Amino acid sequence: MFLRKWFQSKSSNAQTSDAGTAHLKQRDGSGEDTVATATMEPPAEGDSFPEPPAPVRDEGWCTREEIAALRHVRDEKQLAQVISRKVPGAGREEVLFRYYLSRAVYLGEFELPVLPRSATEVLQLSRNPAAEIDDYVRVIGGDPSLLRGIVDTANSPFFASLSGTTSLDQAIVRIGLRQVEQLTMFHAMRSKIFRVPGYEALIRSLTAHAITAAVAAQIVAPKVLALPADAFLSGVFHDVGKLVLISVIGNVQKRLHWQAPPALVASCFETYHVSFGEVVCRHWNFPAQICEAVGSHHDAKRAAEKTLDRAVYLGNLLAHAMVDEDLSSTLASDYVARASNLDQADLEQVQAEIEKEMQAYETIGS
Ligand SMILES: [Fe+2]
Ligand SMILES: [Fe+2]
Numbered sequence: 001m002f003l004r005k006w007f008q009s010k011s012s013n014a015q016t017s018d019a020g021t022a023h024l025k026q027r028d029g030s031g032e033d034t035v036a037t038a039t040m041e042p043p044a045e046g047d048s049f050p051e052p053p054a055p056v057r058d059e060g061w062c063t064r065e066e067i068a069a070l071r072h073v074r075d076e077k078q079l080a081q082v083i084s085r086k087v088p089g090a091g092r093e094e095v096l097f098r099y100y101l102s103r104a105v106y107l108g109e110f111e112l113p114v115l116p117r118s119a120t121e122v123l124q125l126s127r128n129p130a131a132e133i134d135d136y137v138r139v140i141g142g143d144p145s146l147l148r149g150i151v152d153t154a155n156s157p158f159f160a161s162l163s164g165t166t167s168l169d170q171a172i173v174r175i176g177l178r179q180v181e182q183l184t185m186f187h188a189m190r191s192k193i194f195r196v197p198g199y200e201a202l203i204r205s206l207t208a209h210a211i212t213a214a215v216a217a218q219i220v221a222p223k224v225l226a227l228p229a230d231a232f233l234s235g236v237f238h239d240v241g242k243l244v245l246i247s248v249i250g251n252v253q254k255r256l257h258w259q260a261p262p263a264l265v266a267s268c269f270e271t272y273h274v275s276f277g278e279v280v281c282r283h284w285n286f287p288a289q290i291c292e293a294v295g296s297h298h299d300a301k302r303a304a305e306k307t308l309d310r311a312v313y314l315g316n317l318l319a320h321a322m323v324d325e326d327l328s329s330t331l332a333s334d335y336v337a338r339a340s341n342l343d344q345a346d347l348e349q350v351q352a353e354i355e356k357e358m359q360a361y362e363t364i365g366s
Pocket of ligand 1: 238239273297298316
C-alpha cells in the first residue's frame with residue numbers, strides 16, 4: 001500500500017549511479033534520504049536503439065522574436081493581418097488568441113500562482129535537518145483545511161488504531177512526516193489557485209493525472225536509481241504548466257469574448273506547458289533538480305541523462321499508459337525505458353503496483 005510504503009521508505013537510503021556525478025543533499029538529520037539525483041551515462045546508440053523523434057511544434061504560435069517586434073502594435077486589425085500569415089484559414093479570433101496567448105507567455109503578462117503558504121513552509125521543513133514535529137504542527141495548524149485532511153487521514157481505516165486521533169501532533173506521528181508532506185502537496189494541487197470557471201473538468205482530470213504520475217514516478221524511482229521523495233514531488237507538479245496556462249487562456253478568452261476550441265487548447269499545452277511548468281516550479285523555489293525534471297518530462301533524450309528525470313519522464317508515461325492500452329503495450333520500446341534497461345515485464349510489474357497503490361490511496365478518501 002503506497003502510503004504505508006511511503007512511511008516505511010522514510011528510512012530508506014537512496015541510491016546513486018556510479019556512472020556520473022551525484023548531487024548530494026541532506027533531507028534531514030534522522031538518516032532519511034540523502035541523495036537527490038545523479039547524471040547517467042548516455043544510452044548506447046545504434047540501429048537497435050534509435051534516438052527519439054524530435055517533438056513536433058505547432059508553428060502557428062508566435063515566437064519570442066515576433067512578439068518583441070509586435071509588442072507596441074495596438075491595432076488588432078493590423079495584428080490579425082500579420083499573424084494570420086502563420087495560420088492560413090484561421091478565423092480572426094483564433095489568430096488574436098494565438099497572439100495574446102504567446103504575448104502573455106513571452107512578456108510575462110500573467111500572474112504566477114502563489115503556492116499556499118502551508119505547502120511552501122512544509123516543503124522548507126522537509127529540507128531542514130533541524131525541523132521538528134512542533135514546527136509541522138505550527139505550520140499545518142495555520143491551514144484549517146490541510147489540518148482537517150491530515151487528521152482525517154490519520155483516522156482513516158488505513159492508519160487508525162482502536163482510538164481515534166484528534167490532535168494534530170498525534171496525527172502527524174501516526175501517518176509519518178513523509179505522508180504529511182505528500183498530503184500537503186496534494187492539498188496544494190487541489191487548492192483554489194487552480195480553479196478557472198469553465199475548465200473544472202479539465203483541471204480535475206489534470207490533477208488526477210498528476211497524482212497518478214507522482215505515484216508512478218515514486219514507484220519507478222528505485223529502478224532508475226532516483227530518490228522516490230523527489231520523484232514524487234516532481235511527479236505531482238510535472239504538468240503544473242498546463243494548470244497555469246488554463247488561467248492565462250481564461251484571461252485571453254475573456255478579452256476576446258471567445259472560447260478556444262479544445263484542439264487549440266491542446267496545441268497551446270503542447271507548445272508551452274513544459275517550459276511554463278519549469279518556470280512556475282523555479283518561482284516556488286523548488287530544488288533545482290526538481291525544476292529540471294519537470295522541464296525534461298517530454299524530452300526523452302534529455303530525461304535519459306539524469307536519474308530523477310528518468311523517473312519523472314517514466315512516471316508521466318506510465319500514468320498515461322494506465323488509461324491507454326496501446327501505449328501500455330509499447331512502453332518497453334520507449335527510449336528512456338530502454339536506456340534504463342526496463343523491459344515489458346518490468347513495466348507491467350510497475351503498472352500493477354501503481355494500480356494497487358492508487359486503489360489504496362482512494363480507500364483513504366484523500
Ligand atoms: Fe506534460
Ligand atoms: Fe503529464
